[in-house]
Amino acid sequence: MSHACGADQTLRLHHGTLNAVLLPTVLDYNRDHVGDKYARLNRAMGQPADSDPAEFFRRFNVEIGMPATLGEMGITREMIPALAAHAAKDVCNLSNPRTPSAADYETLFEIAIGA
Numbered sequence: 121m122s123h124a125c126g127a128d129q130t131l132r133l134h135h136g137t138l139n140a141v142l143l144p145t146v147l148d149y150n151r152d153h154v155g156d157k158y159a160r161l162n163r164a165m166g167q168p169a170d171s172d173p174a175e176f177f178r179r180f181n182v183e184i185g186m187p188a189t190l191g192e193m194g195i196t197r198e199m200i201p202a203l204a205a206h207a208a209k210d211v212c213n214l215s216n217p218r219t220p221s222a223a224d225y226e227t228l229f230e231i232a233i234g235a
Contacts (some may be wrong), residue, residue, distance in 0.1 A: 137187070
């Protein structure tokens with residue numbers, strides 16, 4: 121998803137910032153497909169094993185001054201079909217625990233853009 125957003129040369133968005141903003145949405149999406157990895161992640165971060173890592177990163181992003189949504193970064197709903205098509209073809213899908221379709225990406229981008 122970061123690659124798709126970063127490909128827009130008019131916005132010139134920073135890849136690392138995109139990763140931070142998108143991380144909670146992707147963590148929510150993958151939650152039921154990762155076994156005990158979130159519990160292990162939580163322990164590595166010094167959090168209780170049953171904590172919500174997506175919520176942790178939402179709060180952390182606020183603390184460090186990251187945008188809360190892609191909408192704050194200039195991504196609009198009109199861009200979603202092209203972004204979803206780009207993301208669905210990205211090679212990074214091979215390493216995601218759950219393979220999103222273009223329709224899944226549309227939903228994820230809607231969530232990440234925010235209200």
